[in-house]
Amino acid sequence: MDADVVDRLQSSGAAKVFVILKAKADLSGAPALKDWTARGWFVVNRLKATAEATQGGVRALLAARGLEAKPFWIVNAVLATADAATIDVLAARPEVARIRLHRTVPVPPTIRGEAGSPGSAPEWGIVNIRADDVWADFGTRGAGITVANIDTGVQYTHAALDTQYRGRKADGSFNHNYDWWDPSEICGNPSSAPCDNNGHGTHTMGTMVGEDGANQIGVAPAAKWIAAKGCESNSCSDFALLSSGEWILAPTKINGSAPRAGKRPHIVNNSWGTPAGGDDFYQSTVQAWVASGIFPQFSNGNSGPGCGTVGAPGSYPESYGSGAYDISNAIASFSSRGPSPFGSIIKPNISAPGVNVRSSWNNGSYLAISGTSMASPHVAGTVALIWSAVPSLRRDIAGTRPILDSTAVDTSGTCGGTTGNNNTWGEGRLDAYAAVDLANG
Structure with missing residues (x-):
């Protein structure tokens, strides 16, 4: 769990976080595909399949607690706002790699x-x-x-x-x-x-x-x-x-x-x-x-x-x-x-x-x-x-x-x-x- 997640939980009792899964899709076969559309779908389908195969436990836990979850496949992560107890349970799951705070970055000053x-x-x-x-x-x-x-x-x-x-x-x-x-x-x-x-x-x-x-x-x-x-x-x-x-x-x-x-x-x-x-x-x-x-x-x-x-x-x-x-x-x-x-x-x-x-x-x-x-x-x-x-x-x-x-x-x-x-x-x-x-x- 990232340090700023801990800080946010201590200050407000809940945090909007990404639950990042350990599993990563193998995309190494993509460059061999010469067709533009086929290569794109190869990458997308591999990413989606990995997310679907590994996010189920996290998403089920959040749903059981009545919490909304937004899944992402490009980073294999689930975004949710949760309390400290829920985040502690998520962080302890074996398939979870990291709990990261949802952030915003400023548009670069010009x-x-x-x-x-x-x-x-x-x-x-x-x-x-x-x-x-x-x-x-x-x-x-x-x-x-x-x-x-x-x-x-x-x-x-x-x-x-x-x-x-x-x-x-x-x-x-x-x-x-x-x-x-x-x-x-x-x-x-x-x-x-x-x-x-x-x-x-x-x-x-x-x-x-x-x-x-x-x-x-x-x-x-x-x-x-x-x-x-x-x-x-x-x-x-x-x-x-x-x-x-x-x-x-x-x-x-x-x-x-x-x-x-x-x-x-x-x-x-x-x-x-x-x-x-x-x-x-x-x-x-x-x-x-x-x-x-x-x-x-x-x-x-x-x-x-x-x-x-x-x-x-x-x-x-x-x-x-x-x-x-x-x-x-x-x-x-x-x-x-x-x-x-x-x-x-x-x-x-x-x-x-x-x-x-x-x-x-x-x-x-x-x-x-x-x-x-x-x-x-x-x-x-x-x-x-x-x-x-x-x-x-x-x-x-x-x-x-x-x-x-x-x-x-x-x-x-x-x-x-x-x-x-x-x-x-x-x-x-x-x-x-x-x-x-x-x-x-």
Whole structure:
């Protein structure tokens, strides 16, 4: 039982907790499956079967005591609010690995700049990573790729985002099934269409795929997007993040029914995290995404410049984490540094533009803000360009990461490592053009 669970029980007599089971699904056979839909269902079915086979005792105990239980299969856990006596009994069960407090994490704070005026050229981050040169020289703008974010939502009617939304049909109408998920029903009860009551999610989506004439804000403007509202407003609850993680693996209708693993995105951007870099609670989710062929992109956190400040889930070995730098190619002071608590591995993996980044905002306008949240979607968009240009690399995460790594511009830093790979910059500054060029052979 985690220490903060004990503290909560002592202070209030009850706690909202996750009962995490020991059993883990074996997903090792997934990468051998070449069919996208079959691979997705393999992962989902293995996870669901493991949860169904091992959660019965916990769920029965809670039901016998008249307590509501919310089961999750992506982490093999059951969420419930229970008193101290019940939690003690649960913790003593042989199939239970851990009792963890349900928490919320704040949406990463961002520093606002000037909104700026649109120009005829792409935004500075697009030019800096040479994504515009990819468009011109390779004719690649992300077509055929679906990206997602787990964030505060998206203003789907924004002029820079509406045509890229997968839920928009050829006649201009919208069908949000399989393209939008709002587990906490913030956008309506039930939630019938995407919304963003913060702005953060609209901004990160814009950096991935946004474009509106002169407003060339997105790295891969021909890609399609879908979204899950894992952050209710200014914070993200564990419940919403896990529910969103499951939906990413097998998107559903907006009412949560009829999941379809074949509708999952190729790439998911996560511009959120906890300052506690050693928190492994979301690791099973990231591992499941990777097993299904989804590229897991994360921000590294805004707790710099101290060493060892990387947040989770960006700190996980399975996550591809991004630091942030400015228009002068100087690392941002706020950009969290490694090493990671997980085996002292180098983090971030790479760095991207994250200071004064202009993108779409939730009131239909554009705003320049700063944070590793802004850097991460530059990387996600670059993966979309690579996978669009070279379809054989799609779902091949182990083959894609070295392309990003080896083409990054080496930049020396502190906190340990080398000029080519260190805990300030990771492998260096993102270079989308070099990455697509290498991928093309």
